[in-house]
Amino acid sequence: MANRWINDRTDRDVTPERIFLNRRQIMGGALAGAGLAGLAGPAVAAPEGLEPNSFEDITSYNNYYEFGTGKDDPARYADALTTRPWAVRIDGLVDKPGEYAFEDIMKAMTIEERIYKFRCVEAWSMVVPWNGFELADLLDLAGVQNGARYVAFETVLRPEEMPGVAYPVLDWPYVEGLRLDEAMHPLTIMATGIYGRDIPNQNGAPLRLVVPWKYGFKSIKSVVRITLTDKEPPTSWNRANPREYGFYSNVNPQVDHPRWSQSTERQIGGGLFSRRIPTLMLNGYQDEVADLYTGMDLRKNI
Ligand SMILES: Nc1nc2c(c(=O)[nH]1)N[C@H]1C(S)=C(S)[C@@H](COP(=O)(O)O)O[C@H]1N2
Ligand SMILES: [Mo]
Numbered sequence: 159m160a161n162r163w164i165n166d167r168t169d170r171d172v173t174p175e176r177i178f179l180n181r182r183q184i185m186g187g188a189l190a191g192a193g194l195a196g197l198a199g200p201a202v203a204a205p206e207g208l209e210p211n212s213f214e215d216i217t218s219y220n221n222y223y224e225f226g227t228g229k230d231d232p233a234r235y236a237d238a239l240t241t242r243p244w245a246v247r248i249d250g251l252v253d254k255p256g257e258y259a260f261e262d263i264m265k266a267m268t269i270e271e272r273i274y275k276f277r278c279v280e281a282w283s284m285v286v287p288w289n290g291f292e293l294a295d296l297l298d299l300a301g302v303q304n305g306a307r308y309v310a311f312e313t314v315l316r317p318e319e320m321p322g323v324a325y326p327v328l329d330w331p332y333v334e335g336l337r338l339d340e341a342m343h344p345l346t347i348m349a350t351g352i353y354g355r356d357i358p359n360q361n362g363a364p365l366r367l368v369v370p371w372k373y374g375f376k377s378i379k380s381v382v383r384i385t386l387t388d389k390e391p392p393t394s395w396n397r398a399n400p401r402e403y404g405f406y407s408n409v410n411p412q413v414d415h416p417r418w419s420q421s422t423e424r425q426i427g428g429g430l431f432s433r434r435i436p437t438l439m440l441n442g443y444q445d446e447v448a449d450l451y452t453g454m455d456l457r458k459n460i
Pocket of ligand 2: 160221
């Protein structure tokens with residue numbers, strides 16, 4: 159493979175220390191403001207201090223349409239996905255395009271725990287203790303060029319390992335996109351683990367995006383390509399149903415999905431007694447991310 163990146167650098171080379179510290183300081187500030195646990199705990203906790211779901215809940219109730227549209231299909235079929243060796247192609251408007259081996263990425267990144275609430279557009283939610291690294295650190299590694307404004311993501315496409323792609327539910331491969339500032343935000347992570355264990359295939363092994371203030375479908379799984387571009391990239395759900403799914407897909411309890419309300423969510427877990435709770439603007443991460451949307455109408459730009 160041409161241009162394979164060799165890991166001969168330390169974290170410090172990867173991200174200029176000033177920016178690196180800044181990002182951690184931002185997180186520290188968010189923590190202090192919310193009055194949550196100190197430095198010993200995860201860098202960011204779920205809004206309202208919600209209890210994490212069990213490993214069992216998180217890994218048995220999934221959406222990963224490449225393995226079928228049922229909530230238990232991913233747990234049943236995703237084992238067939240080969241996740242080693244793995245590489246992510248980073249290309250487009252970057253200084254160092256190429257295939258980045260998963261092991262090399264892991265060596266270069268700082269892995270942290272982040273407990274995030276996750277809100278699916280189908281009006282259920284979970285709290286997940288992810289392990290992963292900031293997407294910004296990976297993008298810094300590749301060197302984002304000046305003209306870049308968006309980041310496009312692509313999931314692996316392996317019909318022989320993915321029974322669901324035989325059905326044209328979505329245009330395969332699954333694709334997603336973020337604006338560059340959303341991608342660089344310290345809350346945006348690439349998850350590689352759950353509860354300190356390697357991320358299971360049904361949750362998007364070996365690495366998947368997590369953007370806690372957006373609906374779950376923005377969190378693209380098993381990423382093989384990241385492209386920096388100057389144009390808004392296509393997204394699978396917008397392509398499939400532009401009337402129901404926009405590019406931003408920010409959690410907004412005030413804007414109903416055309417077929418259901420988004421004002422409450424059902425908490426997964428607790429069996430028969432699963433509770434409904436009010437959905438919060440930007441999924442409760444408003445203090446951290448509202449600035450990204452200053453001057454934008456979050457009812458129109460959905
Ligand atoms: N490649 C791919 N990524 C995907 C999906 C998918 O079908 N394919 N589903 C999305 C949706 S709708 C949700 S709610 C989350 C579910 O993540 P989880 O199974 O880890 O809870 O993954 C998102 N990422
Ligand atoms: Mo979802």
